[in-house]
Amino acid sequence: MIPTPPAAKLRLATVWLAGCSGCHMSFLDLDEFLFDLAEKVDVVFSPVGTDVKIYPENVDIALVEGAVANVDNLELALQLRQRTALVISFGDCAVTANVPGLRNLLDGGHDSARAVLERGYLELADATGQLPFAPGIVPELLPKVLPLHEVIPVDLYLPGCPPSAERIREAITPLLAGERPVQEGSAMLRFG
Amino acid sequence: MSVVTLTVNGQDVAVPAGASLLEATRAAEANVPTLCHLEGLTPVSACRLCLVEVEGSSKLLPACSTAAAEGMVVHTHTPRLREYRRMTVELIFAEGNHVCAVCVANTHCELQDMAVTVGMDHSRFPYQYPQRLVDATHPQFTLDHNRCILCTRCVRVCDEIEGAHVWDIGSRGGQCHIVAGLDEPWGQVQACTSCGKCVDVCPTGALFRNSDTTAEKQPNTTLPALLRTAREQRRWHNQ
Numbered sequence: 150m151i152p153t154p155p156a157a158k159l160r161l162a163t164v165w166l167a168g169c170s171g172c173h174m175s176f177l178d179l180d181e182f183l184f185d186l187a188e189k190v191d192v193v194f195s196p197v198g199t200d201v202k203i204y205p206e207n208v209d210i211a212l213v214e215g216a217v218a219n220v221d222n223l224e225l226a227l228q229l230r231q232r233t234a235l236v237i238s239f240g241d242c243a244v245t246a247n248v249p250g251l252r253n254l255l256d257g258g259h260d261s262a263r264a265v266l267e268r269g270y271l272e273l274a275d276a277t278g279q280l281p282f283a284p285g286i287v288p289e290l291l292p293k294v295l296p297l298h299e300v301i302p303v304d305l306y307l308p309g310c311p312p313s314a315e316r317i318r319e320a321i322t323p324l325l326a327g328e329r330p331v332q333e334g335s336a337m338l339r340f341g
Numbered sequence: 342m343s344v345v346t347l348t349v350n351g352q353d354v355a356v357p358a359g360a361s362l363l364e365a366t367r368a369a370e371a372n373v374p375t376l377c378h379l380e381g382l383t384p385v386s387a388c389r390l391c392l393v394e395v396e397g398s399s400k401l402l403p404a405c406s407t408a409a410a411e412g413m414v415v416h417t418h419t420p421r422l423r424e425y426r427r428m429t430v431e432l433i434f435a436e437g438n439h440v441c442a443v444c445v446a447n448t449h450c451e452l453q454d455m456a457v458t459v460g461m462d463h464s465r466f467p468y469q470y471p472q473r474l475v476d477a478t479h480p481q482f483t484l485d486h487n488r489c490i491l492c493t494r495c496v497r498v499c500d501e502i503e504g505a506h507v508w509d510i511g512s513r514g515g516q517c518h519i520v521a522g523l524d525e526p527w528g529q530v531q532a533c534t535s536c537g538k539c540v541d542v543c544p545t546g547a548l549f550r551n552s553d554t555t556a557e558k559q560p561n562t563t564l565p566a567l568l569r570t571a572r573e574q575r576r577w578h579n580q
Contacts, residue, residue, distance in 0.1 A: 241442055244463045245434075248442060253470040298463060306462035310442035338457045341441025341448065341556075 159209040162194035166222040167249040168215030171311040172240035173197050178314035189325050212239040216246040217295045221288035230301040241310040243297040250294040262290035308340045347413040362404035371417040377492035378405045381565030393417050427459040435466040438487035446546030447556035478528030489547040495539035507533045
C-alpha cells in the first residue's frame with residue numbers, strides 16, 4: 150500500500166471528520182517542516198491547505214482526523230478509501246472515536262443520535278426547543294459514532310489527542326521516502 | 342537460605358526458594374509487563390499480562406502467582422505471548438470507557454503506558470460502551486467505574502495494609518464491579534478511614550481525589566511495599 154518513491158510529487162490529503170480540528174492544528178505546528186513538505190507533496194485536499202470541496206482521485210496519502218459520526222463523514226470516508234493509496238487514522242478520534250464517541254454511552258448505545266439531540270435541543274432548551282431538521286443541508290447523525298477502521302480499512306494508525314507535530318513528522322518523513330514508519334514506543338504510540 | 346535455579350529466556354538465574362516466577366524474570370531483566378501486580382500486595386493474577394510459557398506445561402502461567410521451581414525453563418516474550426498481551430490490553434480498553442484525553446490519570450496512567458508497551462496502536466475489538474456509574478459520595482475521593490480495570494489493588498491495599506476492608510468485587514462476569522462496604526455509597530461506609538491508599542495505588546483514573554481534573558492525578562504506588570517492609574522488618578525505606 151505504500152506508494153513507491155515518485156518522480157513526481159506525492160498527492161497528500163488531510164481530512165476533517167468528527168473531531169475538534171486539534172490534529173490539524175498540530176499538523177500546522179510542523180512549522181518550517183511544512184516548507185520541506187511542500188517541496189515533496191502536492192496538497193490536493195485539506196481544510197487547512199486548499200479550498201477544494203470534492204475529494205480528488207489518485208491521492209497517495211491521506212491523514213484522516215476525526216471519528217465517523219454523521220452521514221457526511223461516512224460518505225467521505227468511503228469515497229477517500231476508494232481514491233487513496235494509504236489511509237492514516239490521524240489522532241485518537243479517528244483511532245478510538247474518543248470524545249465524539251462518548252455519546253455512544255447514551256441510550257445503551259442503540260440510538261445515541263436521537264438521545265444526544267433530545268438532550269441538547271429539547272431537555273436543555275428553553276420553551277422554544279426543537280430538533281434540527283434540514284434534510285440535505287444538516288447531515289444526519291449516525292446511531293453510533295465509529296472509529297475510522299470500523300468503516301474502512303486503515304493502513305496506519307497515528308494515535309494522540311492530538312498527535313504532536315514531532316509524531317506527525319516522524320510518521321510522514323519515512324512515507325515520503327516510500328518506507329513505513331516504525332510505530333513503536335511512547336514517542337509514536339501514546340493515546341491521549 | 343535455599344536457592345532455586347531456573348532458566349529465563351536462555352539465561353540462568355538463581356532466586357531464593359519461595360520466590361515467584363515474576364521475581365525470577367526480573368532477576369533476568371526480562372521486563373514482563375504487569376498491571377494488577379504491586380509490590381507489597383498479595384498477587385492475584387487478575388490482569389493476565391504476566392503470563393509466561395514454561396516448558397513442559399501446556400498452559401500459560403501467571404508469573405506473579407506461580408512459584409519459581411528448580412530447573413524450570415521459562416520464556417517471557419514469544420510471539421504468542423506478545424500477541425496475547427496486546428490482545429489483552431485491547432480487550433481491557435474495549436470493555437471499559439477509557440478516554441485518555443479527558444481522564445484524570447492522563448499521562449500518569451499505567452493502562453495508557455501499557456498500551457505503548459504492548460504496541461497497541463488501535464483496538465481490533467469494538468468498544469463496548471458499558472453503562473457504568475460514578476460514585477461521588479465520599480467527601481474527598483471519587484470512584485469512576487468507567488475507568489476501572491478490576492485489578493483489585495484497592496481491594497487488597499485496603500484489606501492488607503490499611504486493615505479496613507472497605508472494598509470488594511460484586512456481581513459476576515461482565516457485570517463485575519468494585520463495591521464499597523455492603524454495596525453502599527462509598528461516603529456512607531463507616532469502615533473507610535479516608536486514608537487514600539486505594540486512590541494512590543489505582544493504576545488508572547478509576548479512583549481519584551476530588552481536586553484532580555484532567556491529567557492531574559499523581560499516583561503513589563510505592564506505598565504498600567514501604568509500609569509492609571516497615572511493619573514486618575522494622576526497616577524504613579531510608580534506613
